[in-house]
Amino acid sequence: xxxxxxxxxxxxxxxxxxxxxxxxxxxxxxxxxxxxxxxxxxxxxxxxxxxxxxxxxxxxxxxxxxxxxxxxxxxxxxxxxxxxxxxxxxxxxxxxxxxxxxxxxxxxxxxxxxxxxxxxxxxxxxxxxxxxxxxxxxxxxxxxxxxxxxxxxxxxxxxxxxxxxxxxxxxxxxxxxxxxxxxxxxxxxxxxxxxxxxxxxxxxxxxxxxxxxxxxxxxxxx
Amino acid sequence: xxxxxxxxxxxxxxxxxxxxxxxxxxxxxxxxxxxxxxxxxxxxxxxxxxxxxxxxxxxxxxxxxxxxxxxxxxxxxxxxxxxxxxxxxxxxxxxxxxxxxxxxxxxxxxxxxxxxxxxxxxxxxxxxxxxxxxxxxxxxxxxxxxxxxxxxxxxxxxxxxxxxxxxxxxxxxxxxxxxxxxxxxxxxxxxxxxxxxxxxxxxxxxxxxxxxxxxxxxxxxxxxxxxxxxxxxxxxxxxxxxxxxxxxxxxxxxxxxxxxxxxxxxxxxxxxxxxxxxxxxxxxxxxxxxxxxxxxxxxxxxxxxxxxxxxxxxxxxxxxxxxxxxxxxxxxxxxxxxxxxxxxxxxxxxxxxxxxxxxxxxxxxxxxxxxxxxxxxxxxxxxxxxxxxxxxxxxxxxxxxxxxxxxxxxxxxxxxxxxxxxxxxxxxxxxxxxxxxxxxxxxxxxxxxxxxxxxxxxxxxxxxxxxxxxxxxxxxxxxxxxxxxxxxxxxxx
Numbered sequence: 001x002x003x004x005x006x007x008x009x010x011x012x013x014x015x016x017x018x019x020x021x022x023x024x025x026x027x028x029x030x031x032x033x034x035x036x037x038x039x040x041x042x043x044x045x046x047x048x049x050x051x052x053x054x055x056x057x058x059x060x061x062x063x064x065x066x067x068x069x070x071x072x073x074x075x076x077x078x079x080x081x082x083x084x085x086x087x088x089x090x091x092x093x094x095x096x097x098x099x100x101x102x103x104x105x106x107x108x109x110x111x112x113x114x115x116x117x118x119x120x121x122x123x124x125x126x127x128x129x130x131x132x133x134x135x136x137x138x139x140x141x142x143x144x145x146x147x148x149x150x151x152x153x154x155x156x157x158x159x160x161x162x163x164x165x166x167x168x169x170x171x172x173x174x175x176x177x178x179x180x181x182x183x184x185x186x187x188x189x190x191x192x193x194x195x196x197x198x199x200x201x202x203x204x205x206x207x208x209x210x211x212x213x214x215x216x217x218x219x220x221x222x
Numbered sequence: 223x224x225x226x227x228x229x230x231x232x233x234x235x236x237x238x239x240x241x242x243x244x245x246x247x248x249x250x251x252x253x254x255x256x257x258x259x260x261x262x263x264x265x266x267x268x269x270x271x272x273x274x275x276x277x278x279x280x281x282x283x284x285x286x287x288x289x290x291x292x293x294x295x296x297x298x299x300x301x302x303x304x305x306x307x308x309x310x311x312x313x314x315x316x317x318x319x320x321x322x323x324x325x326x327x328x329x330x331x332x333x334x335x336x337x338x339x340x341x342x343x344x345x346x347x348x349x350x351x352x353x354x355x356x357x358x359x360x361x362x363x364x365x366x367x368x369x370x371x372x373x374x375x376x377x378x379x380x381x382x383x384x385x386x387x388x389x390x391x392x393x394x395x396x397x398x399x400x401x402x403x404x405x406x407x408x409x410x411x412x413x414x415x416x417x418x419x420x421x422x423x424x425x426x427x428x429x430x431x432x433x434x435x436x437x438x439x440x441x442x443x444x445x446x447x448x449x450x451x452x453x454x455x456x457x458x459x460x461x462x463x464x465x466x467x468x469x470x471x472x473x474x475x476x477x478x479x480x481x482x483x484x485x486x487x488x489x490x491x492x493x494x495x496x497x498x499x500x501x502x503x504x505x506x507x508x509x510x511x512x513x514x515x516x517x518x519x520x521x522x523x524x525x526x527x528x529x530x531x532x533x534x535x536x537x538x539x540x541x542x543x544x545x546x547x548x549x550x551x552x553x554x555x556x557x558x559x560x561x562x563x564x565x566x567x568x569x570x571x572x573x574x575x576x577x578x579x580x581x582x583x584x585x586x587x588x589x590x591x592x593x594x595x596x597x598x599x600x601x602x603x604x605x606x607x608x609x610x611x612x613x614x615x616x617x618x619x620x621x622x623x624x625x626x627x628x629x630x631x632x633x634x635x636x637x638x639x640x641x642x643x644x645x646x647x648x649x650x651x652x653x654x655x656x657x658x659x660x661x662x663x664x665x666x667x668x669x670x671x672x673x674x675x676x677x678x679x680x681x682x683x684x685x686x687x688x689x690x691x692x693x694x695x696x697x698x699x700x701x702x703x704x705x706x707x708x709x710x711x712x713x714x715x
Contacts, residue, residue, distance in 0.1 A: 012238075060410070105485070119434075121430045121434075122399070122402075122403070122428065122430050122431040124436060134402075138395070139556060141391065141392075141395055144391075145388060145391075148384060148388060154380075157384060159645055161384070161387050161388070161391070164387075164388070165391065165392045168391060168394050168395055168396075168398065171395060171398045171399075172401075174400045175398055175399070175401070175402040176401045176402050176405050176410075177405075177410055179398070179401065179415075180350070180412040180415065182351070182412075183348070183350040183351065183354070183415070186351065186354035187350075187354065187357075187394075189354075190354060190357045190358060190361065193361050194357075194361060194383075194387060195366060197383065198363055198383065199365055201368070201376070201379065201383065202369060203379055204368070204376055206378055207371065207378065208371070208372070208373050208376055209376075213503065214380065217376075217377040217380060217381070218377075219380075219460070220374055220377055220378060220458045220461075
């Protein structure tokens with residue numbers, strides 16, 4: 001940490017985390033599915049940058065490893081899988097949503113405030129360098145959750161899930177300087193498998209229902 | 223010492239991978255029989271070792287105390303009978319030409335790995351590895367639920383996948399906050415995620431952070447346990463999954479999710495006292511019992527009927543753990559007995575489904591006359607699930623009611639009336655299915671499958687009956703150890 005003053009380092013981490021949050025809003029405001037995937041890749045790149053920055057400032061090396069994994073899996077592999085799914089399913093845009101875009105953005109704003117409200121009491125516990133970013137991590141988690149509810153297409157629901165994952169990863173990095181390496185590996189593996197399974201699912205849903213609109217999934221009712 | 227533990231965890235992994243790689247149907251079946259036998263034996267050994275005293279550890283990776291061993295017992299017994307039942311059920315599908323041998327092998331690969339993931343989850347020392355294993359079981363379950371690939375199964379599987387992923391993500395956030403505060407005490411080390419270390423330092427953790435973490439974990443793993451109001455995936459998944467999977471979801475997966483909540487509760491109780499976690503669990507438990515009791519009334523599908531009964535029973539167990547003391551004893555006892563009774567009910571239901579090829583409740587009658595063993599499985603399990611003696615669920619429900627009455631009479635009245643409603647509805651449906659004259663002939667089930675289905679039912683029923691009459695000494699000791707674990711005045715060895 002010698003080369004950077006702690007307060008400046010802390011602000012740099014906050015800046016990176018804030019960029020992650022902004023890209024969340026971009027995903028919520030986007031209708032085109034392939035653009036949503038691109039925004040997710042961009043968000044993951046910001047995430048990798050945050051992790052690398054924390055690694056640089058703290059000198060904890062295994063965070064570098066997590067950053068490299070993030071680039072490999074979340075910036076390159078998963079967006080490719082999703083792009084393929086989007087192409088093969090031949091759905092370009094999301095025309096109907098459960099919540100329209102302006103209302104969605106307002107709700108996301110409220111979620112950010114809620115996240116800060118929940119985390120504020122435990123902030124003083126954290127490391128000086130990164131503690132402010134934990135609220136941002138929770139905000140991203142909640143926005144991902146909201147995206148899963150607000151959108152109908154299977155692909156955007158998956159992106160919501162991945163955004164939640166990014167929030168979690170940011171949380172782990174900033175709150176605890178990363179989880180132990182074996183844990184990070186396990187989490188990455190699970191996320192990758194989850195995306196593969198969801199890819200398989202969306203094909204089967206397409207075949208069975210002639211649509212990937214999950215609101216068509218309404219055979220089962222009480 | 224640890225051989226039994228290694229056998230218990232290793233067997234399903236090996237037999238799952240073996241099922242995928244070996245091409246012959248008979249060999250795959252033989253692997254499954256082997257798995258069932260080894261699970262029963264290893265489960266019994268683990269219980270004997272842990273039941274007598276200190277936790278069994280294996281390096282830094284595994285940590286099996288009484289609570290873990292309790293779950294091992296549930297997973298081993300229901301896992302073994304579930305495997306036998308699955309061979310019978312899927313074998314019948316194969317014989318009828320509804321399934322290819324390739325799909326048959328895929329099923330057992332997923333089924334065994336699902337079981338292995340849950341066994342790993344309850345035996346690891348590390349909070350985050352437990353999360354990884356539970357997430358792994360979610361992924362396997364998502365593929366198993368949609369195994370039949372029809373519209374309804376795909377919808378149920380998708381719903382489970384999405385809700386399960388959200389739940390598990392929230393649980394991971396709770397885990398991260400726990401790590402965040404324990405790291406503050408222990409420093410940046412992987413010890414900060416190990417249960418024994420967490421119990422040791424629990425009283426010096428930050429109370430606010432632990433409260434936040436517990437709420438996230440309760441909602442997150444609660445979603446996986448089918449706790450209301452996050453239960454909406456559960457009836458669909460239980461109804462649409464192949465019946466052996468329904469039994470495993472209900473008896474094992476829900477129980478493992480409750481286990482995860484309990485582990486966090488032990489830490490949280492030692493940090494903030496029992497009232498905070500207790501009130502939350504009693505509240506959610508009561509809501510689950512209420513929703514299940516009301517929705518049981520309107521069911522028209524017998525698998526959904528048993529699914530709602532699972533929501534009810536998980537709710538009852540949560541109330542038990544929430545009130546603490548004797549409630550913990552009753553809650554653990556309830557989980558074991560529910561797992562045995564509910565899997566038996568699903569085995570019976572699966573047999574009926576093989577014969578009649580539909581799940582409509584009002585078209586099934588005269589089971590006792592038509593299919594004596596399947597019929598009696600449903601009746602006996604139904605009586606046990608309704609909470610009548612001589613079964614264990616009677617004892618645990620009485621203990622929980624008494625405990626609730628001592629703490630909060632108002633809650634006890636509400637609890638008791640909901641129980642009565644659920645009791646009457648479940649028993650009405652079960653008896654209506656069992657008695658009278660059969661109206662439909664259905665399709666005969668092959669002799670080999672009948673033997674396997676009967677074996678699964680008989681093993682389960684004898685276990686349920688044996689422990690219902692008297693608690694075996696080993697189990698009683700384990701229950702005492704579990705109660706000590708939750709007693710915040712006692713240190714943990």
